[in-house]
Amino acid sequence: MDQCFPFRSVNGDRTNGAQDVADLFAVFFTTGVSPAPANSLQVMAGGGMTVRLQPGSCCIQGRVGKNNVVRDFVLPVAHGALPRIDRLVLQMDRTGRWINEVLKVGVPASSRAPPALRRDGVMWELCAGEMRVPAGAASITQSLITDRRPDPALCGWLGLVDGKVTSDLFAQWDDTFRRWFDAVRGMLSEDAAGNLAAQIITMQSQIINLRTRIIPVSLPLAGWAGSAAPFTQTVSADVLAGGLYTYLASPDPASHVIYTNAGVVMQNIATNGSVTFHAQRRPTIALNVNLVRWALA
Numbered sequence: 128m129d130q131c132f133p134f135r136s137v138n139g140d141r142t143n144g145a146q147d148v149a150d151l152f153a154v155f156f157t158t159g160v161s162p163a164p165a166n167s168l169q170v171m172a173g174g175g176m177t178v179r180l181q182p183g184s185c186c187i188q189g190r191v192g193k194n195n196v197v198r199d200f201v202l203p204v205a206h207g208a209l210p211r212i213d214r215l216v217l218q219m220d221r222t223g224r225w226i227n228e229v230l231k232v233g234v235p236a237s238s239r240a241p242p243a244l245r246r247d248g249v250m251w252e253l254c255a256g257e258m259r260v261p262a263g264a265a266s267i268t269q270s271l272i273t274d275r276r277p278d279p280a281l282c283g284w285l286g287l288v289d290g291k292v293t294s295d296l297f298a299q300w301d302d303t304f305r306r307w308f309d310a311v312r313g314m315l316s317e318d319a320a321g322n323l324a325a326q327i328i329t330m331q332s333q334i335i336n337l338r339t340r341i342i343p344v345s346l347p348l349a350g351w352a353g354s355a356a357p358f359t360q361t362v363s364a365d366v367l368a369g370g371l372y373t374y375l376a377s378p379d380p381a382s383h384v385i386y387t388n389a390g391v392v393m394q395n396i397a398t399n400g401s402v403t404f405h406a407q408r409r410p411t412i413a414l415n416v417n418l419v420r421w422a423l424a
Contacts, residue, residue, distance in 0.1 A: 159283035160185045160217075160255065160276045163341050163377040163417035168194065169276065170215050170256025172269040176202040178258060180215060180228055182380040186285050187219040187251055192226030195383055200230045205264040209235035212259055214242055214275075216252040217282075233260075244281070254281040342366055346391075346404060346414040357405040368399045372420055376404075379415040386414050393418070 160183060161167045167183025178200050184193040202213055211233040218229045229252075231242040239259075244252040254275040258267055275281045344362045351358040376393040378386035390407030391414070402418070 156186045156189070157283070157286045158187050158251075158253070159279075159285040160253065161377060161419075162284045162286075163375070163419045164379055165341065167276075167377075168217065168255050169274060170258070170272055172267055172272060173199055175266050176204070176264075178202065178215065178256070178267060178272065180255065182383070184285075184377075185217050185226070185253065187217065187226060187253060190219050190226060192217065192219070194228070195380070198228055200228075202230070202258060202260060202267060203232055205260050206235035206262055208262050209237060210239050210259065210261050211235040212239050212241040212257055214244075214254050215256050215258070216244065216254050218245075219251045220249065222249055228255075235262075253283075254278075340366070340420045342418040342420055344402070344416050344418060346410070346416060348410065348413045351406065351409055356407045358407075358409050359403055359405055361401050361403045363401045365400055366420075367402050367418075374402070375419040377417045377419060379417065382412070382414040382416065385410050385412050386416070 164183070166181045168185060169181045169183070171179045171181060173179040180194065180198040180200065182194045182196060184191065186192075200215060205211075213233050214231045216229050216231055217226060219226045233239060233242050241254075241257055244254060246252060256275055257273040259271045259273070260267065261271070264271075277284065342364060344364060346360050346362065350360045350362070353359055374393065378391075388408070389410045391410065392405050393416075394403040394405060404416075
């Protein structure tokens with residue numbers, strides 16, 4: 128391998144930098160906005176010419192950014208005769224070493240067009256939302272805001288890269304297995320061959336149909352067990368299952384500070400129907416958490 132990490136550095140022979148970490152994240156996570164909570168980094172009307180960017184997180188080419196509070200942006204005064212389109216973007220700057228929220232103001236014109244996104248070796252921008260500013264407008268209502276987070280060309284949702292890898296591996300497996308099955312089906316009875324074919328179809332639907340689901344769970348204050356760290360709490364939900372599922376825990380904005388300060392982490396789901404959380408400090412409020420599930424089923 129040309130590069131291997133992380134390993135313990137001896138006399139500086141295994142040093143790793145920020146780009147190495149970004150490359151590592153990019154191996155597993157696609158560029159986009161976190162799908163949990165549902166309003167993660169959503170642009171909302173805030174009254175008058177103000178729009179509000181909701182708390183949330185994103186990953187842009189392996190760099191992670193997170194907002195813990197609502198951010199307000201005041202749009203410039205509308206042109207008296209011409210409309211325009213403004214954009215609220217998430218801007219990753221390699222030189223500045225940050226991910227920032229930037230209001231990009233469009234040019235008033237009869238054939239209005241939004242400002243272009245910058246995407247090059249220095250900056251990469253995602254469009255969270257577009258605001259249509261009519262001529263002479265005194266306020267921006269929610270109906271004038273277009274949510275661009277679901278648009279993969281402009282933003283997209285943060286997800287696991289392994290969906291594409293899984294599909295590629297399945298294609299290879301499927302081709303090999305079909306050639307084997309065609310060779311042996313003549314040795315099987317009609318009923319046995321039909322039953323095996325039905326099972327193959329079921330397996331295909333389980334492997335190739337990659338889906339994402341958000342499962343909200345609550346961690347009541349009285350539910351934490353233990354007299355010393357780590358404190359534990361197990362919650363139940365019928366839709367929780369292990370096996371071919373991958374989960375990511377994301378606290379609601381109102382729970383985020385306490386969740387983080389308490390050092391809460393989710394344990395991998397080993398028993399269907401329940402999930403266990405561990406905390407280094409006992410939380411002081413009830414917590415609401417969204418579990419983002421990537422499932423091959």
